[in-house]
Amino acid sequence: VFGGLGLTKIGRYNKWSRTLSQTPWIVDQKRRLESSVEEIISDPIKKHALADEFRFSSSGREDIDVRMLGRGRPFAIELVNPKKTKFSYEVLREIENEINTDPQVTVTHLQNVVKDQLKELKSGEEFKIKVYKALCHVEGELPDMEKLNNCAPLEIAQYTPIRVLHRRANMVRPRTIHSMKAEATKHTQP
Numbered sequence: 136v137f138g139g140l141g142l143t144k145i146g147r148y149n150k151w152s153r154t155l156s157q158t159p160w161i162v163d164q165k166r167r168l169e170s171s172v173e174e175i176i177s178d179p180i181k182k183h184a185l186a187d188e189f190r191f192s193s194s195g196r197e198d199i200d201v202r203m204l205g206r207g208r209p210f211a212i213e214l215v216n217p218k219k220t221k222f223s224y225e226v227l228r229e230i231e232n233e234i235n236t237d238p239q240v241t242v243t244h245l246q247n248v249v250k251d252q253l254k255e256l257k258s259g260e261e262f263k264i265k266v267y268k269a270l271c272h273v274e275g276e277l278p279d280m281e282k283l284n285n286c287a288p289l290e291i292a293q294y295t296p297i298r299v300l301h302r303r304a305n306m307v308r309p310r311t312i313h314s315m316k317a318e319a320t321k322h323t324q325p
Contacts, residue, residue: 176191
């Protein structure tokens with residue numbers, strides 16, 4: 136599929152590692168981590184397409200210490216000046232299998248797309264609903280679980296996270312917690 140940059144591939148990824156950044160992590164011209172989700176996914180695709188370079192984009196991002204579970208995060212890779220542009224379904228599955236040999240990342244639904252479909256990937260980022268899970272440790276008496284489970288929808292004010300202050304304005308953004316479910320579990324000391 137052709138666009139201004141060349142061939143575009145799209146799919147979904149899961150990140151299983153809590154020590155892997157989404158993109159190469161470079162601070163003061165020094166590489167902080169050996170690899171990234173972007174490189175694990177893009178390098179095999181670039182190699183198969185014989186492309187000069189690539190541009191990786193995804194529908195949102197996660198912190199280094201956060202896994203990406205569930206159905207996976209949609210991503211796209213635009214290949215610049217690819218020498219090979221047609222991939223069969225079987226070749227796309229081979230590329231997926233090659234990527235999936237790395238235990239930190241799994242890719243599914245790799246496919247060719249047209250440039251217009253790439254716009255959909257980015258437009259959904261602002262309006263999607265995110266799902267989070269957390270394990271909270273409470274010393275002493277537990278809060279009222281019924282009250283916690285019945286307080287949504289709940290409007291909150293989110294300050295700009297420290298990790299993105301270098302690229303976003305420092306401000307308070309309104310957020311809505313659409314639903315919440317809390318349940319108690321017992322932890323026994325060994």
